[in-house]
Amino acid sequence: MSGLAAAAGVAAPGAPSLTWNVVADLRQLLAFHFMVNALEAGTIVAVTAGAIGWFMVLRRQAFAGHTLALVGFPGAAGATWLGLPLAAGYFGFCLVAALVIAAVPRVRHGGARSAETAVIGTVQAFALAAGILFVNLYRGFANGVDALLFGSFLGVTDTQVRILLAAGVGALAVLALIGRPLLFASVDVDVAAARGVPVRLLSAVFLLLLGAAVAEASEITGSLLVFALLVMPAATAQQLTARPRLSMVLTVAVALVVTWLALGVAFFSPYPVGFFLTTFAFGAYVLAVAARHAAAAAAGRRASRAVLVATGPS
């Protein structure tokens, strides 16, 4: 978390500095193996979390996604305490929690929804508490808490990249297989069910995919900032277009650009990557909202001008 100082101390005589020569900067950045790993991991995570997050935003399941992220925290802290790989903790806890949430019936209207949020909220608070316990059980870990909660890109190992790649490709393959019926069930569950789409099964499978995406994103953004990749790119794209395919492509593009930029800037700065990632994603969202309102205002002006022309000067 202390920026590059700690990691770069091994290699460079001085801290890397920005030269305004993009090629030179990139060469400087890619000279570090840990940075190549971080970019590879970030790319895999951005694509996976972006695509799955797009469906999460469409299905209004951000609360479930947030809970899965918080469940990942005790998973990772517990794994560290027990000397297991971080990924095992994230994936193990997130996938089990996804199954638990999937077991709670999801009803769209009225009371049952509040039952769902009550269950999820209960799980969420307990997860956070368990995480704090594990952190305290593992002494001398206090510095790592920051990384678990707010993300870190230092020390992504080759093995970690391979695990992320395997999980990401697997999750995206499943998503590609169920994409169309999942979209149908997400926007129009009654008609989809009447057409024979297995909506309960799809809902459970999607929660598992969401668990995998959250586990992946947590390793870069930390547990508290997963929405930087799960919600923000999708929300940005859905502001810009209502075409599902274009919207999905835009989501992944925004996630990728934001991740690369954040990793690049964090490399040259002493501040944490999670901050830059979230800030750039937030900036993209604000720009998208502004663009949509500007477009709507322009369309309104055109329409009123058309009316004026049609009615003529009075």
Next chain:
Amino acid sequence: MSDPSPAPPAVVFRDASVRLGGRTIWSGVDLEVDEGAFVAVLGPNGVGKSTLVKAALGLLPVVSGRVEVLGRPPGAARHEIGYLPQRRSFDPGLRVRGADIVRLGLDGDRWGSPIPGLERLLPGRRAAAARVEEVIGKVGASAYANRPVGELSGGEQQRLLIAQALVRKPRLLFLDEPLDSLDLPNQGGVAALIASICRVEHVTVLMVAHDVNPILSYLDRVVYIARGGVVAGRPEEVITGPTLSRLFDTSIEVLRTSDGRLVVVGQPEAPALHSDRHHADGLR
């Protein structure tokens, strides 16, 4: 589909009953819907009108008796049925175009994903897009089909949902309160649209309705459900004082206004539900 020779009934209920959560919703229902007919399912709130449609779709099992749809058990013919469930409306923030909603009616139940770029190579893509465009034109929704569906009015959404139900050229159309939550001009417009689909495309229509008047002039048959049982027949036979009085076991009068509308007086309604409905409409 347009074969004029005497066809078996499109929907048959024989002494059927449905239980939900330990409560018998209705029992001993006998019902036949002829191919090509426009049939309304009427009755007070909470009496099991939607349940009847769900039983015919195979979404709810009948505990006794028999149900057949297009000569097969319910659920076996679902690819030949267009269904429009009862609903309020889409989430106003839903950023998906109306045309995409219609398209999902065509192939939304197929596994896989429409991968951008790759899909262009698939055969049948042009035909599918043309079919979606054609059916959107047929319901008169071309002007707004490319806008996000959440931003459309109730009447516009309803037309697109009818297009979605029609896009696969079904033989049967099940509509659950499609006129609910529409204003009067839209009620008339959508009712006329459904009637023309029934007459011109020879699609059998089974429509749940709260108010019979917008569709009265188009109907071939009505099915009236009450707690006492079910009566089916031509509208002028069923919606009469004596028949409804027998069905509800209380004195009911049916008045005809000068413009041909029917007013049922004395029908036992669940008052709370009724006022809720108007409250919800007022908020819209």
